[in-house]
Amino acid sequence: MRWRLFSLTIAIGGFVACGAVVPLRLLSAVPDIPEAEATAQPKAFSDTHGHWAETEINALDSRNIISGFPDGRFKPNAPVTRAEFAAMVNQAFRNRDSTQPARNFSDVPSNYWASEAIRRAVVLGFIAGYPDGTFRPEGNISRVEAVVALASGLQLAGSTDPGSLYSDAAQIPSWARDQVSRATYNGIRIKGPNANQFRPMQSASRADIAVFVYQALQRYPIAGVITHLDPPAGAITLDEASAREPGFAVRLQLMERNTQVLRVPTRAIANIGFRPAIGSGTISHSDYLVQAGPTA
Known part of the structure; x- marks a missing residue:
């Protein structure tokens, strides 16, 4: 028919x-996951009830994009390393086509736990290494780096002046302003206490990243x-x-x-x-x- x-x-x-x-x-x-996984009930983390990112954390957990720790906690306020961020975006957007060439990093051996996730996040255009050939996987990713990574990887269009939302927009580095403007236009924004402050160089927390990824998924074309x-x-x-x-x-x-x-x-x-x-x-x-x- x-x-x-x-x-x-x-x-x-x-x-x-x-x-x-x-x-x-x-x-x-919805990412490429079986129906049983896509509709799984989110875990009841012991430390996220009433948290400002509880909705986003539960939504991503139900899709197996993020997970908690063996002791039942999610640790929403813990910082996120560059390796952990690569693993999260790779899981959320793993069906995107590659846009960048693969790279080898001197500090990411093949047996490193996130080596494949880092490789995929790089070729998908979400994150890059440093000029000296390192990736610094154990370094914490900042809020501005995470937002820029999502805007770049998803090739977002449009622009909203971050100054219309954030009182400290002047602190956003010049190299990041264009992508932050694109992210802001597309709804990738700071949430939680003091949401009117971007605090760009602050280490992104697990709650921050859950919110950013959840928001980015809403704009996935x-x-x-x-x-x-x-x-x-x-x-x-x-x-x-x-x-x-x-x-x-x-x-x-x-x-x-x-x-x-x-x-x-x-x-x-x-x-x-x-x-x-x-x-x-x-x-x-x-x-x-x-x-x-x-x-x-």
Whole structure:
């Protein structure tokens, strides 16, 4: 069965299918993980209840992007090393296409626990080494370095003056201002106490990184062939062979490990047609999706 292609812009705040408007849930770009893992219940960490980053920590934990410690703690206020950050972004965005050449670092031996994660984070464009050929994996990553890494790796566009949010924006290094502006525009922002201060050179905490990665996932661009609609669930299914945004890949494996169901935002999916297996459409924040009748 095929679906007829057409365009329509209607029904703000809902999804239109066969004449019915169905409320939708917020879009979340789900990494390439099995359904059982993607829907796993988050662990109850002993030290995150009531924490300002509890929502983001639980969300990433439920997707196996981050984890806690054997004693049941998450240690949200502990600093994050460059190696740990590489492991986190590699897990969150592991299906992106490579954009940078691989590099070997003099201080990252092949048997280092995060050597593969560091290699992947580098080729994905999230993080780089130093001019002297080192990576400094055990060094703490700063807030500004983490934000710049996400903005660079995701190739974010747009710009918002950080000074409109942060009273200490003048302390943001000149080399980072452009990427921080892009990140700010795309919703990657400081959260928690004193959120009006960026404190760019402060070591990023595990809570900070959880928030940044969670926010970045909301901006993860996805394009593809829509193969199935489920209005009651507010969901669509994209085919494995879908077209991608430049530089991005979506590996889909929730339904029989070859497709992925995406939740659609209330502001999303318009002016695009769809049909199984052929054609493509891009999900964006200004679109609506309407189902056409089947054709022979």
